[in-house]
Amino acid sequence: MGYRIMLQPIEGYFDGKNILPLVEIKDKKHYKVRITFLEELSPEEETRLLASQPDAFQFWHDPKEDLYQDYLPNA
Numbered sequence: 001m002g003y004r005i006m007l008q009p010i011e012g013y014f015d016g017k018n019i020l021p022l023v024e025i026k027d028k029k030h031y032k033v034r035i036t037f038l039e040e041l042s043p044e045e046e047t048r049l050l051a052s053q054p055d056a057f058q059f060w061h062d063p064k065e066d067l068y069q070d071y072l073p074n075a
Contacts, residue, residue, distance in 0.1 A: 013041060013049050
């Protein structure tokens with residue numbers, strides 16, 4: 001059985017608990033990984049990285065997350 005070697009660096013960040021990639025990883029196979037911590041993020045950089053994720057604003061589509069839902073008149 002041949003195994004595929006994938007040497008593909010991706011960018012991401014560590015939020016203190018989880019390592020979060022900034023790109024979608026389409027391959028669902030199991031791989032060994034090497035993680036290198038480069039530098040601490042400033043608060044501005046962290047906000048920018050979070051906002052740049054493809055699903056960063058998905059919560060807007062969830063009515064439970066609507067802060068003003070209680071103030072909307074019943075239709």
